[in-house]
Amino acid sequence: MDVKYKVNRLQTTNEIRPLVDKHWADLRTAKERGEKVAWASGPTFIFAYAMGMKCHFMAGYSAYCGGIGAGEEVLKVAEMTGDLPETCSYHRLHMGMGEAVARGIDINPQAILPMPDLMVAGRLCPEMSHYAEGLNRRFDIRVLPIDLPSVYDLKDQPRLREFVYRQFKEVVIPTVEEVCGKPFDYDRMSEILTVLKKVATLRNQCWEFFKTKPACWTLWDYGVSIAPVFYLMGNPAGIAYYERLLEELQERKEKGIPAIAPDGEKYRLYWDGWLPWAFLGKFMRKFTPNGAICLCGRYPWEFFPHPELIDPEHPVETWADLYYGEGRLTYHFSPHGTVDLISELIEDYSIDGLVMFSSKTCRIMNLSQPGVIDVLDKKYGIPGVIVEGDMIDPAMISDAQIETRLEALYEMIDSRRR
Amino acid sequence: MEKVLTEIAEITADPYGYVAGLKERKEKKVIGCFPMHIPDEIIHAADLIPVVIWRGNEPVTWGHAHVPPYDCGITRSFVDDAVRGKLGFMDGMVFHVRQCLQAGEFPFIMERHVKPSYQKVLYLPALYPGDVMRDFTITELEGFKTSLEEFTGKKISDDNLNKSIEIYNKNRGLLERVYEIRREKPEILKAREVMQIVWSSMFMLKEDHNKLLTELIKGMEAKTVEPEKDKIRVIPVGCLCQTLQFDILDLIEDLGMIIPDDDLYIGSRYFANQVNLDGSPLGALADRYLTRTPVCPTKGVWQVHWGDEAIKKMRDNDARGIISIIVKYCPPHACYYPDFKSKMEKEGINAIMIEMEHEIITLEAIKTRLQSFVEIIGGV
Numbered sequence A: 001m002d003v004k005y006k007v008n009r010l011q012t013t014n015e016i017r018p019l020v021d022k023h024w025a026d027l028r029t030a031k032e033r034g035e036k037v038a039w040a041s042g043p044t045f046i047f048a049y050a051m052g053m054k055c056h057f058m059a060g061y062s063a064y065c066g067g068i069g070a071g072e073e074v075l076k077v078a079e080m081t082g083d084l085p086e087t088c089s090y091h092r093l094h095m096g097m098g099e100a101v102a103r104g105i106d107i108n109p110q111a112i113l114p115m116p117d118l119m120v121a122g123r124l125c126p127e128m129s130h131y132a133e134g135l136n137r138r139f140d141i142r143v144l145p146i147d148l149p150s151v152y153d154l155k156d157q158p159r160l161r162e163f164v165y166r167q168f169k170e171v172v173i174p175t176v177e178e179v180c181g182k183p184f185d186y187d188r189m190s191e192i193l194t195v196l197k198k199v200a201t202l203r204n205q206c207w208e209f210f211k212t213k214p215a216c217w218t219l220w221d222y223g224v225s226i227a228p229v230f231y232l233m234g235n236p237a238g239i240a241y242y243e244r245l246l247e248e249l250q251e252r253k254e255k256g257i258p259a260i261a262p263d264g265e266k267y268r269l270y271w272d273g274w275l276p277w278a279f280l281g282k283f284m285r286k287f288t289p290n291g292a293i294c295l296c297g298r299y300p301w302e303f304f305p306h307p308e309l310i311d312p313e314h315p316v317e318t319w320a321d322l323y324y325g326e327g328r329l330t331y332h333f334s335p336h337g338t339v340d341l342i343s344e345l346i347e348d349y350s351i352d353g354l355v356m357f358s359s360k361t362c363r364i365m366n367l368s369q370p371g372v373i374d375v376l377d378k379k380y381g382i383p384g385v386i387v388e389g390d391m392i393d394p395a396m397i398s399d400a401q402i403e404t405r406l407e408a409l410y411e412m413i414d415s416r417r418r
Numbered sequence B: 001m002e003k004v005l006t007e008i009a010e011i012t013a014d015p016y017g018y019v020a021g022l023k024e025r026k027e028k029k030v031i032g033c034f035p036m037h038i039p040d041e042i043i044h045a046a047d048l049i050p051v052v053i054w055r056g057n058e059p060v061t062w063g064h065a066h067v068p069p070y071d072c073g074i075t076r077s078f079v080d081d082a083v084r085g086k087l088g089f090m091d092g093m094v095f096h097v098r099q100c101l102q103a104g105e106f107p108f109i110m111e112r113h114v115k116p117s118y119q120k121v122l123y124l125p126a127l128y129p130g131d132v133m134r135d136f137t138i139t140e141l142e143g144f145k146t147s148l149e150e151f152t153g154k155k156i157s158d159d160n161l162n163k164s165i166e167i168y169n170k171n172r173g174l175l176e177r178v179y180e181i182r183r184e185k186p187e188i189l190k191a192r193e194v195m196q197i198v199w200s201s202m203f204m205l206k207e208d209h210n211k212l213l214t215e216l217i218k219g220m221e222a223k224t225v226e227p228e229k230d231k232i233r234v235i236p237v238g239c240l241c242q243t244l245q246f247d248i249l250d251l252i253e254d255l256g257m258i259i260p261d262d263d264l265y266i267g268s269r270y271f272a273n274q275v276n277l278d279g280s281p282l283g284a285l286a287d288r289y290l291t292r293t294p295v296c297p298t299k300g301v302w303q304v305h306w307g308d309e310a311i312k313k314m315r316d317n318d319a320r321g322i323i324s325i326i327v328k329y330c331p332p333h334a335c336y337y338p339d340f341k342s343k344m345e346k347e348g349i350n351a352i353m354i355e356m357e358h359e360i361i362t363l364e365a366i367k368t369r370l371q372s373f374v375e376i377i378g379g380v
């Protein structure tokens, strides 16, 4: 008889929306309070936060826009004002929002941000440079650019660490000091990191409940809980949030409540690529009826999976080390690092199959995905499929394609189980 | 002149065969560079054959399983060549992984499918402020040089490097001379011939190419051409990393336009800027890389507007319009294009954009757009 699967919703995750709403609302009203505003891409907002600036974060804003259902209308403005649909949807969202403000085009007011005093443009991906350049050309925004290469080979890591650290010290800090008219606040940066360390430690305890069989929550629940371990960093509300989440998960475990009813998952999946912010519900509806849940992924594991490495006493050094030292955060975004990371995740979370989300407008991972599937299939005998789509742009999402690929994955898992 | 042009046309008709033959004749190893901005003088100085990786002219076949359709033409073609085993003649490969996201993932695919005995990843930086950028570029180039020394077992001296730089500078100077003559008498060469001339420089040994160019220039200087005054001068811009389909160039000319100069990668951008020979050769190579013009959208430059550069080129050549050619799914160019377009509109420049795909099914749509463009700028 067919099992009727249904998601058991967590209570705590309802508390995230007010937190992120407040963050963006504070940012929207910062100028009224005479505060300085920054925009950031890559892990650079911490420098603005340390100086007391209110700061946006590129992917966080994009996720927020997608989450509040404003993505499509902002993308339309971008298209109307000349942006090409093949460019990254995060890029287009920012261009669209900027153009909407500049031209007085009516969009969801929650999607509007004040133009920044400084744009701290970390170039983890070249598109992050393109959007900063575009914003500078169009709206004369001051840009503080930083080059942040992903480590392809671990032996390259030390020299890249030095390169990035020097930029932090020689370019970033002097520039934020100049913009804010005061010395860099190393103590505040340390405080932010102290809070982050606590939040990430609690979050790791929550991750343990992905390991249980059945799992107590899903990657989507964690996906909506990322802000406290990233762009809400330094905010003690993040500690309270994860404490409550942890309590709820412990309670679930004790009471035997799985992430999906009636008895938990049939397929435990790994999710590669960005989370499809505007389509989380859509994907959930494709997974749940089949008893499938995603439990871990490359992007959601980007947020300090090793909090023990955070050293608040040496804030700038530790920041460089997290990304280019033992933390290996950028290495995990290049193909070999991905294979290493997914291997660990497959083992830790007892994964049955891989869903490789290939964004049609973000090409940071998609070229290597077929190879990564192949390597891991050979190593673990675990199948994987590529699902094409986009994080925000509905024009890039095809239901039929998603369903066909996921069905193929379930069949492969079944046949290997037989 | 005709003899040289025929030879170049033959060489560019089959770069795979040419490079494989060259390798055999010279008994040297071949190193493929992907594709823009790698200072391949260093490879040359290591007594190896550097070749800039190209977009093949065949439709993608086996590559479909390895590369999404929403990647650019050279990416798709290169991956297809790799998985079909067409790149076996390359002993080594070097990638500038920071050029764009697609370039960043090549080494992984090549390691798996081509398994070159030498592979190097360069993280050439964006042209951002701070001494750290130049220092890091030099560190990258030093590492590159060392890796080649380890590969060949031979030291690369400053002398070797300077000799190679001289040969490369000579090539740049000769190509510049070809362009100078073309600017004076644009009727002298077909646009496809010009592209073949530059493209062949990317995979021939520069000393061989220099000989061809010297002969070609002699012929070009001696040749008189009837000016075709009714032709409308236009400047093509863009087409990063790859050859433009020759048919598109022919189409532009067939529609009554003529190209006195260009701002294409396989064009004037390739040979722009000499390497300074005073001082440290690696420092000089770094400085050439770090030069802001011609503006390349992969380099993170915004202090100079690409549109201004293109307009200057147009005016310097008495041209009447600009044709942007965007490789479909090339994010660096696609992200820049709206600002380029606004600049054209603001300055009242006649400009058009055409998108180029690797597999062109029909030229009709491009033809229609170009036709209406030529009508607007005062043609037929």
Ligand code: SF4
Residues within 6 Å of the ligand: A088, A089, A090, A091, A125, A126, A127, A128, A361, A362, A363, A364
């Ligand atoms: S291309 Fe991808 S990695 Fe780059 S900014 Fe866009 S979404 Fe982010």
Ligand code: SF4
Residues within 6 Å of the ligand: B072, B073, B074, B075, B099, B100, B101, B102, B103, B240, B241, B242, B298, B327, B329, B330, B331, B332, B333
């Ligand atoms: S054409 Fe554009 S996208 Fe393709 S490899 Fe070159 S820079 Fe990258």
